[in-house]
Amino acid sequence: MFVGKDELINARKLTGQWLHNTRFNWLFMSVTFAFVFLGNIMTLFNYYSETSRGIRTHQIMDYSRPVAFGLVGALVIMMLLYKTTDTKCVMFPQTGTSRFLAEKARYYCLIGAAGLNLVVYYFVAYALIGLWGQIVGDTMFANRFSIGFTLAGLLAWLLYMSIVLETMLALRLFIMKFRILSAVGLVLLVLLTIIDFAAIESFGATAIGALILERGLGFFLLKGIALWVLLFALSMVINKISLQDQSSRSAKQVITDNVTLAITVVAALVFVIVFIPQSLDSRIPRNLVIPSEEAYELTIPEFDPGPNRFVMNLDASGIPRGSSITITTIDVVKANDATQSVPDSDYYPLPEIVTMLYTVQDEQALLNFTGNEIRLEYWLPTWETGGIDMTRYIQPRFSARLDGNTLCLEYQYTLTSNAFFLPMWSFMEQFDTFKEKGIFYESAMPLFYNTRGERGWILISVD
């Protein structure tokens, strides 16, 4: 319809020529990328914040965002220089359409290369740090590595970049005529509406943002692809019209020749974009709980049965009636003991220790023991850094035994020395698909880092 098979082959040949002619540029770019990324992996060891017991949390920023910005800038520059590249091929057979397709292909090569570099960097970072961790020991990754996530994120990122590109191409006449001024303005506009996901609520009303923001990754991809196809076709049509003086067919002919097919296709795409059931709430919920300012009052929590709640019943039938049971502890603290300096606030930036507290329901029952069993309802401490549950890495273990008249409560844990945060595709947070799978964390800079710990509790009662 728009493009003949010969034209596709011609465009492929032209692109192949360009790739071959610029092969050293690609090599140079890849090597530069490698250096920049490797250099930044080294900064992992510079930025860290101390948490309790010497855990160092290392973090670098998510590169998918700055690369996206840089890529848009590079695309704009390439777009401004399209004439120079075209002139070098003017002596070969081509049509206006095949020339435009070859031009598009050039931009997509750049987008693809950027995406590929990001993924490769991500793999390399994980590999290197994993290796380092093996050698040094006591190291862990704060966010879980997932192939599915990486590839899904790559797809979504590429799709976003493609939509941006096609929007720019559809507006390229504007860019060409007013050059730098409009290019800069356009880039900012496009970036703000599409890429700045963190501030999406504010800009959610913009057309493209509203169209494709979705909770579900699948829906997003579907809508995104539909939008992309629409914009792709739009840019082809605009190209045919604007370069009409180069072709022998008038603009009117171009449009009316394919009007039926075009209307059908456009209608289908509009349908997909607008009418496919939207998620009810397209806003990204904030799951950062605002910490209370003061929480000095230590309240003994209730035992809510749940996945991390345990009940241990110690057989106390051998205890002589009337004797008293003393409690010894290792790393467990009595809750009501005012002499203990236990930080009250759950949001204290650097909890000294992730502790376990115990409380006895009835003190008298232990001093004058007449029961059969000692019931321990307990849950282990949790430790969270930036929204990532780190508890599993502390490996908290609680054990209790009755040694004659002594109830021994023991809490053990190991602390890791180094935790690494390697974020990627942070815009993917908006999708439910990957939430709470241990992949994301909330805050960005180490300086404003929140480490949050919750004590474990042991509720002792007598049966």
Add this chain to the structure above:
Amino acid sequence: MIVLHIDYNSLKPIYIQIAEGIKNDILSGRLAEKGPVYSQLVLSKELGINPATAAKGINVLVQNGILEKQRGMSMVVAAGARSRLIAAKQDDDLHTLVAALVSAARKINLSEDRLLDMVQNRFTETAPKEGNEENE
């Protein structure tokens, strides 16, 4: 190999010059009867001319029966071409002489009858004796 020479300053068209050049070569014996003649390609290459021009020249000779096309592509000198050329040349030469004679006669106001008488006398005087061949 070819002694033909193109004179771009001559009033004669190039293809005529080629035709005449070939004719001269046939007359001088360089090109034998029933033998091959210079091809369009060879003429073009050696003389530095467009093959169409060479072809034109060859065609003129084909039309005059001097050259003929054999089976396949090769062009050969027609049988009897040389003698025909000689005859034609003689004809030409003769015509030139007659023209000169007539114009010379008119110049001195010699009448037609007197001229014819002079020619007859000359024929009688120079009639071939026994064993004496004279050619013009």
Add this chain to the structure above:
Amino acid sequence: MSDHKKDPNVIRAEILTKKYPDKKALDNLTFTIQGSSITGLIGRNGAGKTTLMKLCAGLLTPTAGCLEIFGEPPGNNLKVLTRIVYACHDQPHDKNLRLRNVLSNYQIMFPVFDREFADKLVSFFRLNPKAKYGTLSQGMSSVFNFICGLACRAPVTLFDEPVLGMDAATRKSLYEVLLRDYNEYPRLILISSHLLTEIEGYLSDILLIDKGRLVWHGNIDDLRQSAYRLQGNVDVLESFCAGKHVLYQKHGVTDNIAVVREHPDDETVQEAAAAGLTLSVVRPEDLCLYLTQDTTEEELECLWEKTN
């Protein structure tokens, strides 16, 4: 009309016009070139030769009229464009490309490009295939671009001033190569040049344009036979030329010349001889000059006159 479609190698222009904001490059040009030939596109600087060639190559579109190659307009037409090659002396290849890469590019884009032949030509003309295109001198890049155009063996080959900057020896080799390859692989060649005398023998046709208009198109032999030059006494000259189409006259101290646009048949030759005038042939280059000249003797003389 349909006959043209059956004929091979046809360039057909009908009232072809190309206008730019500041000038009219081509004005109602109408001609047809058919079959294999080497046609010289002759004209002064700015006559519209390059514009015509670029139109044929699909690099420009006509403002009015039509231009068809193999029966179709060449613009955006891959079927036609793969059978046309436009080779100008300063093709804008990437300056950093090596010559052999440029040849590879041609090989990819043109279906019948003869790479082996091109490589041989490159070494024949003493070019270094590893040299970068930007390092070539004017003459060398003309040679190289000629090689690219010739090796394409395109049914319609357009050479735009192919010998610009070349020394005489290279030019001679180039013409020989052109003629030989044309003999082996006939095609429609349109070659624009200012050195008509050099290539006179190689051409079969001439297309003469001036100020965008067609002046003459036809066989070069016919052009040669369409005029003659007379030299001799000024009064005899003037009476002889009375009533004839005189293209050019010059009355000087040493000699007087007149160029007459008329076929010099035997009768005219004899008349001139009888009148005591020298009749000579007008070389096509000179004839084209006379047909397109627009400055007069007076204009020339004015250059040195002092205005008081």
